[in-house]
Amino acid sequence: MDNKKEINPDYSGVTKLDVEGEVVSSLDSDINREVTKEDSSSSIDCHLSEAEAPTHSEENVATEDNQGERRGFIKFLCIVIGGIVSAVPFGAGIWAYINPLTREKGVDGDGFLKITSLDAIPDDGTPAKFSVIADKEDAWNKFKNISVGAIYLRKEAGKVKALHTVCPHLGCFIDYRSSKSDFFCPCHNSNFKLDGSIVSGVSPRPMDPLKIEIRNKVEVWVKFQNFQPGHDHPIPLS
Amino acid sequence: MKALINWIDHRTGFRSLTKEVLLENIPGGSRWRYVWGSTLTFALFVQFITGIFLWMGYSASSGDAWESVNYIQNEMTGGWLLRGIHHWMAQAMPILLLLHLMQVLVDGAYKAPREVNFWFGVILLKLVLALSLTGYLLPWDQKGYWATKVATNLANLVPFIGPEIQKLVVGGTEYGHHTLTRFFALHAGVLPALIVLLVIGHIYLFRRHGITPAEPIKKKDAFFWPDQVFKDAVACLAVMATVLFFVIWYHGAHLSSPADPSEPFSAARPDWYFLYLFQFLKLPAFAGDKEVWGAIYIPSIFVGFICLMPFIGKWKVGHFFNVGVMFAFLGGAGALTYLAKHEDISGPNSSNYLKAILDDERDAKRAIELARHVGIESTALNLLKTDPKTQGPKLFAQHCASCHRYDGHDGLAHSLPDANSLNELKQRTSTQNRFTSSNSVHPEWLARFKDSGSTNDWKAVESILTANKEGVFEVIAGTKLKEAPSAPDLKGFASRQWIMDLLTPEIYISNRFFGGTIHKDGDMYRRFLNRKVTKYDNEEKEMLKLVAFALSAEAKLPLQAEIDKADAEKIQQGVDHLIDDISCINCHAFQEPDPDVEGPDLTGYGSRQWIIDFVKNPEHEKFYPESNDRMPSFGTKKILTEKEIGLIADWIRDDYFKSSKSSATN
Ligand code: HEM
Numbered sequence: 042m043d044n045k046k047e048i049n050p051d052y053s054g055v056t057k058l059d060v061e062g063e064v065v066s067s068l069d070s071d072i073n074r075e076v077t078k079e080d081s082s083s084s085i086d087c088h089l090s091e092a093e094a095p096t097h098s099e100e101n102v103a104t105e106d107n108q109g110e111r112r113g114f115i116k117f118l119c120i121v122i123g124g125i126v127s128a129v130p131f132g133a134g135i136w137a138y139i140n141p142l143t144r145e146k147g148v149d150g151d152g153f154l155k156i157t158s159l160d161a162i163p164d165d166g167t168p169a170k171f172s173v174i175a176d177k178e179d180a181w182n183k184f185k186n187i188s189v190g191a192i193y194l195r196k197e198a199g200k201v202k203a204l205h206t207v208c209p210h211l212g213c214f215i216d217y218r219s220s221k222s223d224f225f226c227p228c229h230n231s232n233f234k235l236d237g238s239i240v241s242g243v244s245p246r247p248m249d250p251l252k253i254e255i256r257n258k259v260e261v262w263v264k265f266q267n268f269q270p271g272h273d274h275p276i277p278l279s
Numbered sequence: 280m281k282a283l284i285n286w287i288d289h290r291t292g293f294r295s296l297t298k299e300v301l302l303e304n305i306p307g308g309s310r311w312r313y314v315w316g317s318t319l320t321f322a323l324f325v326q327f328i329t330g331i332f333l334w335m336g337y338s339a340s341s342g343d344a345w346e347s348v349n350y351i352q353n354e355m356t357g358g359w360l361l362r363g364i365h366h367w368m369a370q371a372m373p374i375l376l377l378l379h380l381m382q383v384l385v386d387g388a389y390k391a392p393r394e395v396n397f398w399f400g401v402i403l404l405k406l407v408l409a410l411s412l413t414g415y416l417l418p419w420d421q422k423g424y425w426a427t428k429v430a431t432n433l434a435n436l437v438p439f440i441g442p443e444i445q446k447l448v449v450g451g452t453e454y455g456h457h458t459l460t461r462f463f464a465l466h467a468g469v470l471p472a473l474i475v476l477l478v479i480g481h482i483y484l485f486r487r488h489g490i491t492p493a494e495p496i497k498k499k500d501a502f503f504w505p506d507q508v509f510k511d512a513v514a515c516l517a518v519m520a521t522v523l524f525f526v527i528w529y530h531g532a533h534l535s536s537p538a539d540p541s542e543p544f545s546a547a548r549p550d551w552y553f554l555y556l557f558q559f560l561k562l563p564a565f566a567g568d569k570e571v572w573g574a575i576y577i578p579s580i581f582v583g584f585i586c587l588m589p590f591i592g593k594w595k596v597g598h599f600f601n602v603g604v605m606f607a608f609l610g611g612a613g614a615l616t617y618l619a620k621h622e623d624i625s626g627p628n629s630s631n632y633l634k635a636i637l638d639d640e641r642d643a644k645r646a647i648e649l650a651r652h653v654g655i656e657s658t659a660l661n662l663l664k665t666d667p668k669t670q671g672p673k674l675f676a677q678h679c680a681s682c683h684r685y686d687g688h689d690g691l692a693h694s695l696p697d698a699n700s701l702n703e704l705k706q707r708t709s710t711q712n713r714f715t716s717s718n719s720v721h722p723e724w725l726a727r728f729k730d731s732g733s734t735n736d737w738k739a740v741e742s743i744l745t746a747n748k749e750g751v752f753e754v755i756a757g758t759k760l761k762e763a764p765s766a767p768d769l770k771g772f773a774s775r776q777w778i779m780d781l782l783t784p785e786i787y788i789s790n791r792f793f794g795g796t797i798h799k800d801g802d803m804y805r806r807f808l809n810r811k812v813t814k815y816d817n818e819e820k821e822m823l824k825l826v827a828f829a830l831s832a833e834a835k836l837p838l839q840a841e842i843d844k845a846d847a848e849k850i851q852q853g854v855d856h857l858i859d860d861i862s863c864i865n866c867h868a869f870q871e872p873d874p875d876v877e878g879p880d881l882t883g884y885g886s887r888q889w890i891i892d893f894v895k896n897p898e899h900e901k902f903y904p905e906s907n908d909r910m911p912s913f914g915t916k917k918i919l920t921e922k923e924i925g926l927i928a929d930w931i932r933d934d935y936f937k938s939s940k941s942s943a944t945n
């Protein structure tokens with residue numbers, strides 16, 4: 042330790058202070074001086090690469106001129122290696138993060154779900170809301186028979202029609218207003234007729250119809266799908 | 280570009296800052312020994328990035344933690360890599376910390392005026408260890424659960440306020456949701472924030488004082504940039520490459536089976552860098568109420584001593600003392616770590632320890648398989664708890680194996696790869712092999728000659744090695760049961776082979792079937808097998824075989840579904856023989872109840888319901904109303920619930936979920 046003084050005379054101040062255990066204020070000002078000098082000599086257009094500069098002006102930091110090329114290569118390597126090792130954790134993270142883009146969604150059967158029986162739908166044409174019960178895969182869980190959404194069912198001239206409850210505008214839940222006998226989305230005031238067509242408001246398309254089948258005479262089966270919001274025609278979400 | 284940089288520089292002054300950072304003078308030039316601080320900063324950076332991405336897939340609740348980590352590890356693309364890097368970099372950090380600390384000590388960089396920075400370093404070390412400890416629990420697997428329990432129970436020992444501290448750390452008296460939410464907030468919030476602050480302070484102070492050059496200084500001074508940066512970068516690359524090697528080798532990181540408070544895991548150990556403390560606490564000196572010394576006082580005193588090192592190091596002798604103590608500590612910790620491992624692997628409890636690891640692996644594999652193919656509706660633990668393949672053998676071992684066997688063992692043994700020669704068996708039994716290899720064999724485990732004819736006769740590996748007879752050996756991880764079997768071996772129960780064996784007179788009275796029961800002197804043997812079957816001619820033997828087919832078909836075993844279907848005709852013939860020619864119905868009811876006969880009812884023999892009814896009450900008039908030999912009425916006496924009996928029945932019948940691919944992990 043003690044012989045540091047002899048080897049690096051310029052840093053003797055540090056060493057002395059070290060030994061005395063005092064604050065090394067002179068070192069700080071040393072650095073400041075050095076940097077200031079740098080700044081003034083190279084004005085504003087100095088580069089990182091000019092980190093070499095002090096080797097010409099300061100004799101205590103000795104690097105030979107003819108080593109410039111080697112140093113340039115080392116700097117290049119530093120940046121390459123630094124880039125690679127820092128990219129690894131990001132790479133792994135992003136690979137996992139984009140998993141939703143590549144995750145396959147298993148569809149079993151024809152996609153039709155049994156919703157209710159014909160008798161449960163009012164005969165007078167008023168719509169009734171039904172929960173859609175299905176199996177649902179939610180990341181690490183596989184739920185059996187839970188609600189995955191809701192639909193409106195309505196009898197119209199003896200036939201059953203199904204409309205999605207989700208607003209084609211930005212996905213709010215559309216209410217049925219019995220007072221006005223229409224559908225109304227409370228988020229941005231889109232107003233639909235009972236057949237789903239637009240009366241007024243910002244929705245880009247009518248309420249989304251869903252395919253329906255009557256099986257075994259009374260069972261109402263619906264192909265339940267969700268659609269992308271905002272388009273003028275329904276595009277299924279996949 | 281230049282203009283843009285200038286614009287930014289004018290407003291931020293980043294150029295002079297960069298310069299200040301890069302133009303740090305290093306007396307004596309760059310050295311490899313200075314790289315450790317940088318590798319640690321790099322490791323922290325990696326942990327932060329991977330940690331934040333893991334956070335996006337992790338759920339801190341006791342019903343979701345294992346499930347979400349399993350999802351990251353086994354279902355998400357790249358999840359294994361992400362989790363693997365986080366796990367293995369965490370393993371690398373204690374090593375890097377140690378190297379850094381030792382470099383600082385040996386080179387005297389901890390002395391005045393760098394005391395405060397040294398203390399920052401000590402606190403950082405503690406914080407990183409705290410991160411490792413809290414992280415270990417997060418996957419909520421058996422390994423982390425039981426190991427962390429030990430750690431939090433130690434908090435109890437803190438004088439005066441121990442129990443309160445423990446309650447606060449755990450979030451109650453029991454492990455649960457709040458343990459995880461608290462640990463996770465510490466792990467991903469509080470501790471990283473503290474670390475960032477301290478690292479900034481650490482580096483600031485380091486720069487303030489400059490590097491302490493290692494003696495002797497041979498070369499000229501140089502700036503930090505680029506020579507030292509280059510060495511640092513290469514070191515970081517080496518660290519990353521090593522970590523990636525382990526990540527790829529293990530395909531991520533190990534996840535043991537879901538935490539189960541009702542299922543002790545005797546192989547739970549803290550991560551390896553805490554093992555020395557774990558072993559330290561086993562020293563007899565800390566028995567009973569002196570434990571607090573080993574767990575709290577002595578470690579605290581030692582950390583206190585480390586903090587005082589800068590003052591002690593003022594004198595030359597003090598410096599050597601410091602370094603000496605640290606090396607002694609390292610030697611001691613290394614020795615304790617070795618002892619801990621050695622005790623686990625060849626100590627008196629080593630057979631259990633090694634078996635517990637295999638048990639856990641089996642459960643983990645099964646949980647992953649069920650999670651993938653059956654799906655987790657409530658929790659993964661629940662999947663295991665309702666899985667016959669997992670619970671059947673456990674219940675069998677506890678309730679049935681005192682008399683019965685399953686392939687000669689208690690149901691829980693693992694079959695290991697065959698040993699092709701005595702020499703191979705010997706090698707796999709060596710202590711060294713147990714340290715390093717996954718297919719090692721404990722001397723107390725069991726083996727038998729392959730294809731020896733008798734199928735359930737296992738011997739301890741030790742005794743086989745002593746007997747020194749060459750051969751090919753089947754090996755299982757499981758120990759010899761204390762008592763000889765006194766009831767039939769139920770592996771393959773009601774299968775065709777099992778029934779044909781049952782109907783073979785010598786086998787019937789062997790230990791594999793009724794040799795240990797009163798039935799060996801019963802009518803079945805005396806009046807049927809011994810008197811008649813021994814004298815059967817070929818035609819009668821063929822009839823008996825068809826009877827076996829017919830009886831086996833009653834069980835409707837899933838494994839035999841196909842051959843039962845294909846052999847429908849033979850089975851019908853067998854039924855006819857059973858009733859007419861062989862006349863089993865003289866003593867057994869078949870197809871209709873018959874209160875007058877003594878033998879057990881053969882209708883639906885071996886079916887799920889038959890087994891459940893039998894186990895519930897063997898003394899029921901359908902079975903052995905008079906001649907039941909010791910078997911308890913598990914149902915009527917409420918020893919087992921119907922559900923539990925069902926799990927055993929399904930397991931014996933091989934009736935449980937099987938994925939088409941046998942391996943669960945990818
Ligand atoms: C020095 C820093 C850190 C260390 C030493 C560390 C250590 C650990 C360890 C040992 C585990 C258990 C891994 C396993 O075996 O499964 C873990 C898990 C975890 N860590 Fe960290 N960690 C650090 C920083 C962070 C940070 C900064 C975050 C988030 C901001 C984070 C988030 C997580 C998460 C979400 C898990 C659970 C996932 C899993 O267990 O695989 N970690 N950490």
Ligand code: FES
Pocket residue numbers: 208209210211212213226227228229230231242243244
């Ligand atoms: S979401 Fe329905 S109107 Fe905007």
